[in-house]
Amino acid sequence: MCFLFMVSLMTWRATFCPLPVAAQTRAVAKNASQSQAEIPPANSKPRAWSLNDAQSLSGVKKYVPGPIGNDRSFLLPSIQFSSYADSDPYGISSGGTKVDYRGSATWSLALQKIDRKSQFKLAYAGGEIVSSRPLTGAYSSGTGKYEDFHSLTIDEEIKGARWTSSFLDEFSYLPESSFGFPGFNGLSGPGANFGAGYGPNGNPINPALIPNQSILTGSTRRLSNVAVAEIGYSITPRSSVSASEAYGLLHYVSSGFINTIYSFASVGYNHVLTRRDEAGLSYSYNDIRFGGLAGNIAGHSVQVTYGKQFTDALSLNLSAGPLVNVIRQPLGDSVTRIFFSTDDSLRYQLHRGRLHLDYIRYTSPGAGVLFGAETDQITGGLDHQVSRRFNGAVSAGYAWNKSLAGRGGVIPGSSFRSLEGGATLSRQLSRTMSLFVSYQIQRETADVSVCLDAQCGRTFLRHVASVGINWQGRAIAFR
Secondary structure, eight states, X not given: OHHHHHHXXXXXXXXXXXXXXXXXXXXXXXXXXXXXXXXXXXSOOOOSOXXXXXXXXXXXXXXXXXXXXXXXXXXXXXXXXXXXXESOSSOOBTTOOOOEEEEEEEEEEEXXXXXXXXXXXXXXXXXXXXXXXXXXXXXXXXXXXXXXXXXXXXXXXXXXXXXXXXXXXXXXXXXXXXXXXXXXXTOOGGGGGOTTSOSTTOOSBOGGGSOOOOSOXXXXXXXXXXXXXXXXXXXXXXXXXXXXXXXXXXXXXXXSSOXXXXXXXXXXXXXXXXXXXXEEEEEEEEEEEESSSOOEEEEEEEEEEEEEEOSSSEEEEEEEEEEEEEEEOTTSOEEEEEEEEEEEEEEEEETXXXXXXXXXXXEEOOTTTBSXXXXXXXXXXXXXXXXXXXXXXXXXXXXXXXXXXXXXXXXXXXXXXXXEEEEEEEEEOSSSEEEEEEEEEEEEEEEEEEEETTEEEEEEEEEEEEEEEEEEOOOEEEX
């Protein structure tokens, strides 16, 4: 993916130019926390590329019928400074509380280049967190008072006469689980959906391919990455086939957790039924491997998919089928488990906002805690421009991870229920500046008492309240 990134940069023949004054004036009325789709076009030329063109109903990206996103090339930087009170950055049991006061600086950069046959997108967000006291505990790795975090997404799509190809890589380096990670709270512009990917638009990639981190593990640094390649071919104007492959990993810098690598491959067939209906059939194979001599999990799945565009603003995607898991034990024995898997999503474009709701049931690597898990996960988000200068957003996620075939993990317990949610209100101060306040909650329950950072219990609760200021630069357009 880095090779694709360098080639794309070297082959551009583009000239930067500021947005026209009229376009900048229109942008003032839009809150800085809205997505890149809100960026006004720099000219009136007809668009040559639809961001929906390379999507496949049975592919690796979330399917959204109808036009989506922005059809122009731009570069957009932003910076955020925030301060927050954290009731429990480590995962302390409900038997006590310990407030930590923290400050952070976050910077992000969004880049999009579109021409007649391709589009390239890069989005980066990273920063530094300073705590009021050193981060100590069983899994903090002696990091002192400072934590850094990074998230990078590279996405390139190429379109031919009858074929499309897509290459995507998502990387993150975080000091704790991405499920409710507060480091990106209040981030404006295209960076708003970093981290757990539960922002107003949701994550664009199929969540089953993203390394699962929905079991809260306190202060534990980890590397996460997934690389995806997909190709599609139009057999007829109404029928197409697709093939995709993915490779991912979750690696903990701190000892005491399960490192995993996994691979995924699928083939699918898609057919347009009507102007607003589409159906698909796909087969996929995934292989999950754990560090050491813990064996592996091989999964086979057949999915029937249906996509419906009710209106230009409302779309629904349903996918379901059997999933067969062959669990190979360290000593060579194997166990077969069959269960129902599904991946469903709802998207609604409001007059002044966006709404999304997603549900997935699948086999996950176990979030570094279990040797494989049956995972049920539901996430949702709403972003609404309350007035000319005020914008509000709410999001929530719930995950239930159950140990696969009764196998334990590094933390005693075989079932974990995790909940995260939050709300943000921002006010536009000027053309480039906005002020925000946010609140976030994390809660986890386990079937047995577990210990994180020398604190033990079955229930862990965390509150984070923050206030900050965003600077979002004026979008630089490509001619």
